Amino acid sequence: MQMSEGMRVIEATEVPLGASSSDDTLMEFIKAGDQRAFRELVTRHLDRVYAVALRILGNRADAEDLAQDAFLRLWTARERWEPGRAQVGTWLYRVVVNRCIDLRRKSRELAVDEVPDVADDAASAVTTIHQGEMSRKLDDALTALPEQQRAAVVLFYFEDLSNAEIADVMETTVAAVESLLKRARKKLRDVMRGSEADAYHLFDA
Template sequence: MRWKNVEVSDDDLIRRIAADDEAAFRMLVGRHVDQAYALALRILRNAADAEDVVQDTFLKIWTSRHRFEPGRAKFSTFLCRVVINRCIDFHRRQRTEPLDGIAEPADPRPDVITTLQRAEVNEMLEEAVAALPERQRVAILLSYHEGLGNEEIATVMETTVFAIESLLKRARERLRAVLRHQEQDIRLSLPTD
């Protein structure tokens, strides 16, 4: 992503976008669309819905381009916040309809049995995470899937670091309790070497 052979920062792209530079917007989207989609997919667990949310997110960013303040927050943090808010809005609109899970991608290894066993364990874990209360689930996803630190998560979720630590602690305790009940199923699913 170079502009005249010079690496362009997100803040520079935001400034150009504020001046209605569509090429800068395409560059920013190209740089961050995969991260936004991965986060939306983990929250919504449906590829088509995640695509809709990401498209809506970037449309919102384009239409409100004159209000974004470069340097106030990292763009990736701002993007996570917008994606999460759009997912929450989407989820509220769809509350009467169950969210369909997507199949876990197949392991490229040739051992089909191991692949199926891992998929079953992953599904159990995904179901346990999906059963968490919404704020705990978002905190866990941002921490483990997005690799954000507690301070960044607090910024994205618009709360304090202490609140994030508490959310993560409660989420881990709940996951342990749920998975402890499924321990026998997990043990039976793992290969014996």
């Protein structure tokens, strides 16, 4: 997945930028219109931002559009960026989650056939679920969850965020996140009941 060619950026003076540069350092150069810094930030975060959108929406085209939109919003708001107020990754997650929730509320009929299997190296409990029918059943169960519950589940199980980090992304309290996850787990357990025991117990409180 690549960013749109339509985005115009300014090439800045040659400076040493790369994987070792922090997000805040990159943002300082991006504020000045540095193209290479922006490309490095996109390379660093695009895959995970896209994965979150895809898991919430279940549609590749919409997920790609929303991921690109998040970076476009970051670019257009770059001059207002203040280091220390929020982590770049958290800000991007917040934009994507909010846009996904808005889109799902507008259109409830989302395709689930294109939702990919969880990557082998994903740091989450859901990676233990067997492939095939079990994965499809879980995708259906996730799609049926209310928007905010699904977002919380995706961030917790697929992105391995803590409750506090999810609360920051969703701009709510840790208690509210715990409540969302508790209700989501109950619904997922109900759907997965009668399935293989290891998948069912993944969603024990």
